[in-house]
Amino acid sequence: MTATIRDVAKLAEVSIATVSRVLNSKGYVGLETKKKIEEAIKLLNYEPNEVARSLTVKKTKTVALFVPDITNPFFSTLAKGAEDYANSKGFTLILCNYEKMGGRKKLYVDLLKQKYVDGIIFAAGALNPEDALKIRQSKIPMVVLDRVPEMEIECEILVDNYEGAKKAVKHLVEIGCKKIAHIYGPQEISTARQRLRAYEDAVKNLPWYTPSLLAPGNFSIEGGMEATKKLLHDHPDLDAIFAGNDMNAIGALKVLYRKGIRVPEKVAVCGFDGIKLTEITTPEITTVVQPTYEIGKLAAENLIHYIEHSFFREKLIKLDATLVVRESTQKLERNDET
Amino acid sequence: MTATIRDVAKLAEVSIATVSRVLNSKGYVGLETKKKIEEAIKLLNYEPNEVARSLTVKKTKTVALFVPDITNPFFSTLAKGAEDYANSKGFTLILCNYEKMGGRKKLYVDLLKQKYVDGIIFAAGALNPEDALKIRQSKIPMVVLDRVPEMEIECEILVDNYEGAKKAVKHLVEIGCKKIAHIYGPQEISTARQRLRAYEDAVKNLPWYTPSLLAPGNFSIEGGMEATKKLLHDHPDLDAIFAGNDMNAIGALKVLYRKGIRVPEKVAVCGFDGIKLTEITTPEITTVVQPTYEIGKLAAENLIHYIEHSFFREKLIKLDATLVVRESTQKLERNDET
DNA sequence: CTGAAAGCGCTTACAG
DNA sequence: CTGAAAGCGCTTACAG
Numbered sequence: 001m002t003a004t005i006r007d008v009a010k011l012a013e014v015s016i017a018t019v020s021r022v023l024n025s026k027g028y029v030g031l032e033t034k035k036k037i038e039e040a041i042k043l044l045n046y047e048p049n050e051v052a053r054s055l056t057v058k059k060t061k062t063v064a065l066f067v068p069d070i071t072n073p074f075f076s077t078l079a080k081g082a083e084d085y086a087n088s089k090g091f092t093l094i095l096c097n098y099e100k101m102g103g104r105k106k107l108y109v110d111l112l113k114q115k116y117v118d119g120i121i122f123a124a125g126a127l128n129p130e131d132a133l134k135i136r137q138s139k140i141p142m143v144v145l146d147r148v149p150e151m152e153i154e155c156e157i158l159v160d161n162y163e164g165a166k167k168a169v170k171h172l173v174e175i176g177c178k179k180i181a182h183i184y185g186p187q188e189i190s191t192a193r194q195r196l197r198a199y200e201d202a203v204k205n206l207p208w209y210t211p212s213l214l215a216p217g218n219f220s221i222e223g224g225m226e227a228t229k230k231l232l233h234d235h236p237d238l239d240a241i242f243a244g245n246d247m248n249a250i251g252a253l254k255v256l257y258r259k260g261i262r263v264p265e266k267v268a269v270c271g272f273d274g275i276k277l278t279e280i281t282t283p284e285i286t287t288v289v290q291p292t293y294e295i296g297k298l299a300a301e302n303l304i305h306y307i308e309h310s311f312f313r314e315k316l317i318k319l320d321a322t323l324v325v326r327e328s329t330q331k332l333e334r335n336d337e338t
Numbered sequence: 339m340t341a342t343i344r345d346v347a348k349l350a351e352v353s354i355a356t357v358s359r360v361l362n363s364k365g366y367v368g369l370e371t372k373k374k375i376e377e378a379i380k381l382l383n384y385e386p387n388e389v390a391r392s393l394t395v396k397k398t399k400t401v402a403l404f405v406p407d408i409t410n411p412f413f414s415t416l417a418k419g420a421e422d423y424a425n426s427k428g429f430t431l432i433l434c435n436y437e438k439m440g441g442r443k444k445l446y447v448d449l450l451k452q453k454y455v456d457g458i459i460f461a462a463g464a465l466n467p468e469d470a471l472k473i474r475q476s477k478i479p480m481v482v483l484d485r486v487p488e489m490e491i492e493c494e495i496l497v498d499n500y501e502g503a504k505k506a507v508k509h510l511v512e513i514g515c516k517k518i519a520h521i522y523g524p525q526e527i528s529t530a531r532q533r534l535r536a537y538e539d540a541v542k543n544l545p546w547y548t549p550s551l552l553a554p555g556n557f558s559i560e561g562g563m564e565a566t567k568k569l570l571h572d573h574p575d576l577d578a579i580f581a582g583n584d585m586n587a588i589g590a591l592k593v594l595y596r597k598g599i600r601v602p603e604k605v606a607v608c609g610f611d612g613i614k615l616t617e618i619t620t621p622e623i624t625t626v627v628q629p630t631y632e633i634g635k636l637a638a639e640n641l642i643h644y645i646e647h648s649f650f651r652e653k654l655i656k657l658d659a660t661l662v663v664r665e666s667t668q669k670l671e672r673n674d675e676t
Numbered sequence: 677c678t679g680a681a682a683g684c685g686c687t688t689a690c691a692g
Numbered sequence: 693c694t695g696a697a698a699g700c701g702c703t704t705a706c707a708g
Contacts, residue, residue, distance in 0.1 A: 004684095004685055005685065014694075014695085015694065015695045015696075016685090016686080016687095017687080017695060017696080017697095018693085018694060018695075020686070020688085021687095021694090023686090023687095024687085026687095027688095027693085027694095028693050028694085029693070029694085030693055030694080033693080033694080047448060047451070048452065048685085049393075049452060049454075049684090049685050049686065050449075050452040050453045050454070050686095051389060051452075051453065051454045052393055052684070052685035052687090053685080053687075054389050054700095055387075055389050055390055055393050055684090055687095055699095055700045055702085056685090056686055056687045056688080056699075056700045057686085057687070057700090058700080060389070060453070062432075065433075069418070070408070070417055070418050071411070071414050071415050071418050073409070073411065076411075076414045077409050079408055079433065080407070080408050080409050083408070083435055084435065087434075087446070090449070092432050092449065092453065093433050094430050094431065094432055094433070095403075095431050095432070096421070096425075097418060097421050097422065097425075108425070110385060111388075111430065112430070113385070114385055114386065114387060114388040114389075115398070115430065116387075116388070116389045221614075221618060250618050253618075253620075257620050277618070280588050280589075280591075280592055280615075280619070281618070281619065282591075282592075282595050282620045342700095342701055342702085343701065343702065344701080344702095352678075353678065353680075354679090354702080354703095355678070355679060355680080355681095355703080355704085356677085356678060356679075358702070358704085359678090359703095361703095362703085365677085365678095365704095366677050366678085367677070368677055368678080371677080371678080386702075387701050387702065388702095389700090389702090390684090390700070390702040390703090391702055392702090393686090393700090393701080393702070394683075394684045394701090394702055394704080395684090395702085395703070395704095396684080
């Protein structure tokens with residue numbers, strides 16, 4: 001049916017070992033024989049069988065990406081960054097959603113190991129220590145886009161969530177907000193913890209601060225809506241919401257709009273992540289932008305570098321998040337005209 | 339290192355052939371021997387090597403999903419539907435973005451073939467006849483979520499875009515719109531063509547209709563913005579926009595808002611697809627909802643059924659799109675109170 | 677019911 | 693510079 005290396009060898013009148021050498025440009029091959037072999041390859045339209053190759057070299061040029069939910073724009077752009085790079089290197093990317101996967105997660109990793117997946121990228125999210133350990137034991141190289149407590153990771157890519165969040169809260173203070181609430185994300189996720197901590201550090205000594213200005217938003221639109229309702233109920237006079245992520249901010253915006261509370265005049269809103277959606281809402285949302293596509297790309301880049309050279313180029317990559325001010329916090333500042 | 343079938347055989351004091359039989363629950367195996375083997379497997383923590391297995395059975399329990407852009411919410415929820423199902427069947431899903439892939443597309447398919455990918459799902463988008471043919475020649479089974487001109491596809495999943503679009507335009511007419519523009523999508527995509535045709539059929543005999551009420555929007559937010567600007571320029575009196583997809587509608591909304599044109603009072607807006615975003619904008623967008631997650635799931639389901647049984651359960655699956663009326667077209671109807 | 681042997685399509689020392 | 697042979701870890705007829 002499809003040609004094999006044996007067919008090529010026969011046609012070129014050489015051994016399969018020699019064909020293999022030219023295929024992998026490895027070891028010496030006479031110029032003449034090389035020509036003959038290349039012709040045969042062309043003639044037969046031969047393409048090496050990657051599965052057979054994988055069986056002997058134990059590599060598949062395949063990496064897996066675990067995300068909590070590909071449906072979240074943050075993760076889909078991350079995925080795109082990773083996939084684009086992987087593809088450019090001849091790698092193939094396996095998508096794994098692990099939200100509420102429960103026991104499946106272990107199985108998934110086992111399956112990947114059985115398939116000789118070369119490496120795994122683990123995006124931020126509930127990678128708890130146990131899971132991490134399990135994956136670690138599988139010996140599959142991984143890069144992690146989140147801090148995993150009490151565990152040495154070979155390669156992490158970390159965005160400075162703390163500083164990013166601090167910038168956001170400071171900004172809100174600077175524009176004159178006097179009662180800033182925070183919708184926090186799942187506390188098993190380190191980024192959510194950092195953002196919360198930055199908020200607390202920034203406001204704990206301010207006169208108006210009270211812990212009831214905190215509400216959980218589960219990093220989702222719905223969660224953001226619930227949290228906002230609760231916050232407004234407890235603090236009708238709040239004048240700003242620092243949302244744990246953009247989805248929360250969008251939820252907040254929605255509730256505020258429904259209640260007829262004007263943004264930013266009455267309540268300013270700031271998000272985190274910098275997903276594209278924040279540019280299309282009305283008003284557009286001020287947010288702390290992460291280099292999301294870049295993160296995905298870097299993750300793939302470092303992982304593939306490891307796969308090909310057996311060492312990580314960088315052990316820890318730190319990136320900054322930058323505050324992008326938009327309409328949702330244009331409260332007191334007015335520089336429309338000069 | 340890791341245990342192989344040989345280790346299991348040795349420990350259980352049988353041949354590897356017998357181990358293979360219990361592994362695949364295929365062929366007769368004595369109860370006693372089976373027990374012994376199962377114990378050995380447990381003891382050694384043995385897990386079969388899928389790559390070796392693939393080499394002989396020529397199947398990998400892997401499917402690929404081609405999408406133009408995973409970053410578009412429509413495709414990410416489609417991907418989730420496909421991945422969830424694939425995973426539930428022990429399959430693994432490879433993500434392929436093919437937007438502007440150019441020559442890469444062929445290579446990608448070749449690569450997948452070399453890797454023994456069992457099947458491909460091709461989402462709507464620029465699957466032009468040439469590409470389709472190339473893929474077809476690869477003999478990899480595929481399900482296509484789009485109409486491919488002049489080509490027999492083994493399994494297609496089609497949403498009735500024509501009827502869906504018709505419902506949308508009729509709705510706009512019914513609420514009293516007298517000058518309805520349409521932002522159309524890339525005409526190499528059949529769904530875009532169908533939506534355009536439905537619009538034309540619905541309005542071509544109405545007195546106000548003129549072809550300049552059409553503008554291309556490229557199915558993107560930016561494209562929707564451009565188109566809207568152009569339409570407003572040419573027709574300051576237009577009172578409704580039927581956008582080719584939700585991204586276009588979001589773009590339209592944005593431009594209208596910036597220009598201070600109220601939606602829906604002055605201009606009604608209707609989208610297509612039913613991505614989640616349409617629920618979070620202000621106003622919420624009326625749209626023609628496709629069963630997106632379901633489409634992804636059905637695609638995976640039919641493809642995997644084919645892979646496992648060598649025939650497609652259904653050759654053609656037709657689904658309906660339903661109009662969901664929301665704020666952006668609440669122009670004349672008012673049923674807040676009874 | 678079970679085993680020996682061939683084979684899937686490659687790569688990799690090892691000789692020469 | 694090139695080839696014969698072993699091996700990667702399975703499955704699958706074929707005997708028995």
